[in-house]
Amino acid sequence: xxxxxxxxxxxxxxxxxxxxxxxxxxxxxxxxxxxxxxxxxxxxxxxxxxxxxxxxxxxxxxxxxxxxxxxxxxxxxxxxxxxxxxxxxxxxxxxxxxxxxxxxxxxxxxxxxxxxxxxxxxxxxxxxxxxxxxxxxxxxxxxxxxxxxxxxxxxxxxxxxxxxxxxxxxxxxxxxxxxxxxxxxxxxxxxxxxxxxxxxxxxxxxxxxxxxxxxxxxxxxxxxxxxxxxxxxxxxxxxxxxxxxxxxxxxxxxxxxxxxxxxxxxxxxxxxxxxxxxxxxxxxxxxxxxxxxxxxxxxxxxxxxxxxxxxxxxxxxxxxxxxxxxxxxxxxxxxxxxxxxxxxxxxxxxxxxxxxxxxxxxxxxxxxxxxxxxxxxxxxxxxxxxxxxxxxxxxxxxxxxxxxxxxxxxxxxxxxxxxxxxxxxxxxxxxxxxxxxxxxxxxxxxxx
Numbered sequence: 256x257x258x259x260x261x262x263x264x265x266x267x268x269x270x271x272x273x274x275x276x277x278x279x280x281x282x283x284x285x286x287x288x289x290x291x292x293x294x295x296x297x298x299x300x301x302x303x304x305x306x307x308x309x310x311x312x313x314x315x316x317x318x319x320x321x322x323x324x325x326x327x328x329x330x331x332x333x334x335x336x337x338x339x340x341x342x343x344x345x346x347x348x349x350x351x352x353x354x355x356x357x358x359x360x361x362x363x364x365x366x367x368x369x370x371x372x373x374x375x376x377x378x379x380x381x382x383x384x385x386x387x388x389x390x391x392x393x394x395x396x397x398x399x400x401x402x403x404x405x406x407x408x409x410x411x412x413x414x415x416x417x418x419x420x421x422x423x424x425x426x427x428x429x430x431x432x433x434x435x436x437x438x439x440x441x442x443x444x445x446x447x448x449x450x451x452x453x454x455x456x457x458x459x460x461x462x463x464x465x466x467x468x469x470x471x472x473x474x475x476x477x478x479x480x481x482x483x484x485x486x487x488x489x490x491x492x493x494x495x496x497x498x499x500x501x502x503x504x505x506x507x508x509x510x511x512x513x514x515x516x517x518x519x520x521x522x523x524x525x526x527x528x529x530x531x532x533x534x535x536x537x538x539x540x541x542x543x544x545x546x547x548x549x550x551x552x553x554x555x556x557x558x559x560x561x562x563x564x565x566x567x568x569x570x571x572x573x574x575x576x577x578x579x580x581x582x583x584x585x586x587x588x589x590x591x592x593x594x595x596x597x598x599x600x601x602x603x604x605x606x607x608x609x610x611x612x613x614x615x616x617x618x619x620x621x622x623x624x625x626x627x628x629x630x631x632x633x634x635x636x637x638x639x640x641x642x643x644x645x646x647x648x649x650x651x652x653x654x655x656x657x658x659x660x661x662x663x664x665x666x667x668x669x670x671x672x673x674x675x676x677x678x679x680x681x682x683x684x685x686x687x688x689x690x691x692x693x694x695x696x697x698x699x700x701x702x703x
Contacts, residue, residue, distance in 0.1 A: 302503065321488050343567075520538070562583045
């Protein structure tokens with residue numbers, strides 16, 4: 256216990272506001288946004304309304320995580336928020352499903368990055384795609400093994416790079432609005448606005464917003480978490496919301512609806528048509544960078560999440576140990592191996608179907624965490640906890656719960672059953688760890 260606590264206190268392991276903000280933006284803006292305008296094109300203006308609903312809901316989620324970080328800065332992140340309010344079992348089930356979803360996401364990102372790198376550098380196509388994906392996954396594990404500052408520095412760099420194509424789309428849209436405003440009204444989407452279409456579009460858009468909680472997951476390693484996490488979460492969420500609205504609206508208004516729906520690279524199509532011909536290929540490089548940045552960020556988070564759960568006695572204790580550099584070596588190696596195994600299994604499908612399957616399951620498994628954190632804030636309000644006793648807190652918590660229920664309904668029956676199955680799969684391990692804790696001499700829990 257003392258060794259773990261000592262390493263937890265090392266200044267080398269602390270991360271600050273900019274790294275936390277980069278985690279939020281970098282993990283939310285992964286690879287989905289680069290194809291999402293095409294996925295949402297059939298819904299026309301319903302897609303923009305859906306985006307407004309989803310982004311408003313995600314800002315509420317960001318506010319929930321911010322308030323929980325301020326109210327419970329010492330508990331080590333989402334596991335502590337839920338266990339202190341809803342109990343250990345609820346915390347375990349929510350975090351277990353989320354934990355599985357994170358290393359599933361890593362395997363999906365590694366597979367997706369391979370596809371884009373081959374487009375930019377065709378000679379890489381000679382490499383076996385499964386082993387190429389495995390190499391990328393383990394390269395990012397190695398980066399994280401070098402310490403949280405190394406992975407944090409890479410996160411800031413890749414986040415800055417991935418925002419460049421978003422900026423290019425925004426500038427192109429602004430330039431056309433000034434020089435050729437008629438382009439925006441030449442072929443407006445004709446799809447009628449209906450409640451069903453709005454709900455369907457909202458569900459698709461939600462897939463691209465997973466990760467809003469990223470600053471709070473490594474709370475034990477954040478410098479001044481009560482101040483840093485709320486600021487980073489809200490700033491990251493607001494910037495991401497603004498980026499998504501702009502880069503979704505510009506292609507929808509400038510490209511014919513059916514043509515946009517049929518393309519697999521909407522940003523490339525937009526740049527080729529209105530900017531420089533051939534620039535679309537290089538956009539694929541930034542897609543790959545975006546995927547690598549998200550893979551780095553999620554690798555960092557899954558290591559910290561594993562340590563937190565092990566420190567709370569629901570995963571084997573060895574996973575809670577840090578080395579002298581403040582790196583959770585065992586946790587990173589174990590979760591890397593799990594993601595690696597999933598990559599091997601997913602390549603029995605095509606690249607696209609593997610990526611789609613993994614992201615759908617990962618998204619569904621993330622929702623219980625959001626639901627439980629909303630309920631945790633409601634419990635703090637009911638207990639009149641300091642800073643959470645206002646009516647606004649209850650409104651935020653209630654809105655969060657309603658939004659997650661809406662999301663569950665929108666995702667459909669199959670992903671919902673996947674989420675339930677993932678949660679239930681962790682029950683035998685929870686029971687085993689409880690028995691071991693009861694039979695072992697009382698020695699105190701490891702810190703997260």
